[in-house]
Amino acid sequence: MLKHWGQVTAVLAAIGGGVLLATTPAQAKAGYTITKVQSIRRTAYHVKNDKKTLFTWDKTHTKRLRILNQMDSADQTMSWMADQKVTMTHNGKSATYLHIGDEYNSDDGYVYAKLMVKGYSKGYQTDAAYFGYYRLDAATKVGVSPSGSVTIPKGTVVQTAYSASNGHESLIINGDALSYQLRQKLGLTGTQRLKAVDLNAVKVTPVAQPAYNTVKHNSFADTHASNLFAGTPNAGTQKQLFRTTSDGYVEYYDNGATQTQSEAVPQGKPASQKILQSSTSHGVTTVAYRTHIKGLKDTPTTVAGKAGYQLTIAPQTKTTTVKDKIYDTYLIGGQPFFTYETDTSLPVTAKKVSAKTLASLNKATKAPTYYRTTKKVTVSAPFDAYVSGTLNSKITLPKGTIVAGTLTTQRTKKQTSRVLQLDTSRLSANLLKPGYQRGLWGSQEPATTKNTAAFTRVKRPAYLPRYGSAGDLYLGSTTKALMAGGIAKQSVQLTTNGYVEVRQNDVTGRSTEYRAQPKTSVKIQRTTIKGHTRYLYLAKKLSGFKTTQVKLHGKTQYRLALVNPQKTYAVDFDPEGDEDSSLSYFGFLQLGGKTFYTGYSLGD
Incomplete structure (x- = not known):
């Protein structure tokens, strides 16, 4: 299997573009509008024809999210839960779509309703x-x-x-x-x-979950989260407890009984009032009821033309940690309350790697392998939908194209043959155009070819960083950026066939963003190395980066510096696991005057 080198995520600052590329047909499909939404009871549906490619879309109908017919397992066809029927209108024509998710209440986008069948698929089972x-x-x-x-x-x-x-x-x-x-x-x-x-x-x-309800839902509900205890967080027992109920009551327990965080049902009889009104503004919920509740700082108001009282419920953004426990905090009528959230976990750490250790790791690590085509080659390259699902598109690699690959064997029923697994996602946009035109993203899965004679082994291209870097760069100058996680607002890819490509990413999205069609792609015409600096020569200025004009004409007019300041860190993303297997290595690099980091393939 082709090894994936150095793909990482981080929150990055935005930087500028360069030469703009044409958008894909899927990206260009503007004007889809949801004109009607009908909420329905969650209803099971399954794909009508699981042999035919069927996409789900985002609400703008511009992003292919899943390939539904590929979600089936070996023993059953997948079923999906629809909670909305919507009408999408485009160019004066309307069609009905279903908003669907799986049994875990995920959001899997919108699918054309006529291609789905109501009901569970044959043999479908789930205990979720x-x-x-x-x-x-x-x-x-x-x-x-x-x-x-x-x-x-x-x-x-x-x-x-x-x-x-x-x-x-x-x-x-x-x-x-x-x-x-x-x-x-x-x-x-x-x-x-x-x-x-x-x-x-x-x-x-x-x-919908009532606004006054304090229960927090993820994949599964923590029913204890509705019980809020008076005072500051602690792991002991409490005498005062506040909660709101699903059927719309405010309850305050201060009856002398001991209230514990392990019990879902509070002890004894509360002072309580039926909630008559509730509203939420700027994250603070206000509930109104008829009679004052002793012990709470509710204030007089008018409810339905009669005297009443109101109480504010304000979740606080910061959690509080006591020993190994994390607590959510609230202000109820201005008074502090808390509830147990989760146990603490060891923090992610980053330690600097010495030059000696780096050299030792590099020596012990098998270097990635690269191949150059000896003639024009056509391969079937995988491309992904945004969330899941893969389709193949044929791409053409001109003679002389350098690609990352692994030579291995493939066993069939009749024989074992040598094959080359190619990382096509690291090729430039001009070669991946067939997949981009289908509104898909480059895939981390390898493209496999039996035509090994059309490739010859070559050294790592000079324009790629050392230590097994895949040439994927993420803006960030501190170890905090290494440990932050998330999706970078901008990323740079130095492709195996010699291009500098810049992507602008949705920070709320997925790592698929890093394999989208880039906004900028500029060919590297020449590379020279002096010490720890690689000079990449370009025919065009790379906007947003410091490039030096060194000639007035020709293909090498501009020079872009890629500097390695020799700052390498080992990051432990799983400090509670095995120390050696959980370490990931990163190096800081400076590209065009800005500091980035890249993942190193070391220690494997």
């Missing part, structure tokens, strides 16, 4: 559950474990876990999130749990 909220549209009878049943009133908003298994959809209502009043009316104790109900046998409407 996600959390959400529903309003009961009728009085609903629910079984209680270990025995008995209760009837929850019509109109109650409940927090639920949704699951699907063998095509059967069910909801598990979180009884712990219901108010003290309702739990008492139903006769529920702290040890009793509600049994799952058949989603198709009950009348419910999906609703």
